[in-house]
Structure formats: structure tokens, C-alpha cells
Amino acid sequence: GQSLEQPSEVTAVEGAIVQINCTYQTSGFYGLSWYQQHDGGAPTFLSYNALDGLEETGRFSSFLSRSDSYGYLLLQELQMKDSASYFCAVISGNTPLVFGKGTRLSVIA
Amino acid sequence: DGGITQSPKYLFRKEGQNVTLSCEQNLNHDAMYWYRQDPGQGLRLIYYSQIVNDFQKGDIAEGYSVSREKKESFPLTVTSAQKNPTAFYLCASSTRTIGDIQPQHFGDGTRLSIL
Numbered sequence: 001g002q003s004l005e006q007p008s009e010v011t012a013v014e015g016a017i018v019q020i021n022c023t024y025q026t027s028g029f030y031g032l033s034w035y036q037q038h039d040g041g042a043p044t045f046l047s048y049n050a051l052d053g054l055e056e057t058g059r060f061s062s063f064l065s066r067s068d069s070y071g072y073l074l075l076q077e078l079q080m081k082d083s084a085s086y087f088c089a090v091i092s093g094n095t096p097l098v099f100g101k102g103t104r105l106s107v108i109a
Numbered sequence: 110d111g112g113i114t115q116s117p118k119y120l121f122r123k124e125g126q127n128v129t130l131s132c133e134q135n136l137n138h139d140a141m142y143w144y145r146q147d148p149g150q151g152l153r154l155i156y157y158s159q160i161v162n163d164f165q166k167g168d169i170a171e172g173y174s175v176s177r178e179k180k181e182s183f184p185l186t187v188t189s190a191q192k193n194p195t196a197f198y199l200c201a202s203s204t205r206t207i208g209d210i211q212p213q214h215f216g217d218g219t220r221l222s223i224l
Contacts, residue, residue, distance in 0.1 A: 033212065042199065043152070045212030087151060096142065096167075097213060101151035
């Protein structure tokens with residue numbers, strides 16, 4: 001089967017940097033995606049990594065290490081509006097996208 | 110603008126009643142999905158469809174049924190066999206289901222509660 005592990009909660013200060021980790025177990029791995037979901041809202045796509053290394057999109061970056069089955073989402077210059085849940089999701093050649101349970105990020109002043 | 114429309118936003122079910130949640134997309138996507146989300150939980154896959162007139166069970170299909178008669182539409186029926194239906198239901202679509210690097214697009218969800 002497939003499984004993903006990510007911390008349930010993270011708290012960080014406005015303006016700071018926070019890293020949300022994700023480890024996964026899967027077969028037929030294609031890549032790792034990240035989604036953001038504000039309370040009561042729909043998940044929205046943030047990033048995708050298929051190859052090892054860092055992908056940067058504005059204040060958000062995502063990293064993947066295929067050999068370690070590990071990735072992380074890095075949020076810089078945190079803003080209050082970044083308070084949300086963040087989900088990692090595995091893309092494989094065997095099944096549809098599988099989501100982790102999510103990390104609830106609270107940004108405090 | 111292209112997107113996914115879910116209706117209704119809120120839905121209440123009586124004991125023993127079947128209810129149907131609507132999902133329509135105009136993104137011309139082949140693949141569509143239904144997820145269930147419980148408080149503090151991730152998204153669990155109920156059903157997915159790769160093409161019209163075909164659909165597959167996800168991890169928690171018991172007590173649910175779907176149809177895919179049109180490419181644009183993928184309604185979900187929560188049957189009376191689903192004893193704990195209270196949850197947030199999300200519909201999504203993408204270009205295809207397996208090995209799809211393109212992102213899934215989500216509707217705004219339907220919140221279902223038991224009366």
C-alpha cells in the first residue's frame with residue numbers, strides 16, 4: 001500500500017520561515033505534490049516535484065529526495081494568510097493521487 | 110472561467126434517506142474524483158472515474174454510489190447504508206488518474222450533516 005507521514009500541526013511567527021516535512025512509502029513513484037487548504041475551502045495546488053532537488057515558486061519552495069522517500073514544503077516570509085492546512089500527495093503509476101493527513105500551520109504575530 | 114461546481118453547499122440527510130451531491134466540471138478533464146474529509150483528517154478517496162461510463166472504487170466506497178454518464182458530470186449518492194455520512198465532500202478533476210503530474214482541481218465542497 002501507500003502511506004504518507006507529515007506533522008499534524010506547526011506554529012510559526014509572521015515573517016519567519018517554516019518547513020513542513022513529508023515522508024512516504026509507495027510503489028511506482030512518479031512525484032510529490034503539495035496542496036493548501038484554508039478552513040472550509042477547497043484544496044489548491046501549490047507545487048510538484050518529480051526529480052530530486054528544490055523547486056521554487058515565489059515564497060514557496062518544495063524539495064524532494066527520492067532516495068530518502070522524503071520531501072518538504074518551505075514557506076518563507078510567512079504571512080497571516082498562510083495559516084492553513086498543507087497536504088503532501090504522492091503521484092504513482094499504480095493509483096490515483098494519495099494524500100497525507102495534512103499539517104495545520106498557524107502563523108502568529 | 111473553467112472550474113468545478115459542487116452543489117449544494119450544505120445538505121442535511123434524514124435517517125434512511127439517500128442524498129445526491131452534484132459535481133460538474135467544464136475543464137474538459139477525463140478524470141473525476143470524490144473525496145471525503147473529516148475534521149482534522151486528510152482526503153480519503155471514495156470513487157474515481159477515468160472516462161465516461163467507467164468508475165472505480167476508492168478506499169472508502171462502501172455506502173456510496175456514483176455514475177458517469179457525461180464527461181462533465183460525476184454525481185455522488187450517499188446511501189442509507191452509509192451510517193456515518195457527516196463530513197465535507199470534495200469533488201476534483203484532472204487530465205487523467207494514474208501517473209498524472211497535472212494538478213487536481215477541486216470544487217468548493219458540500220458539507221453533509223445528519224438531521
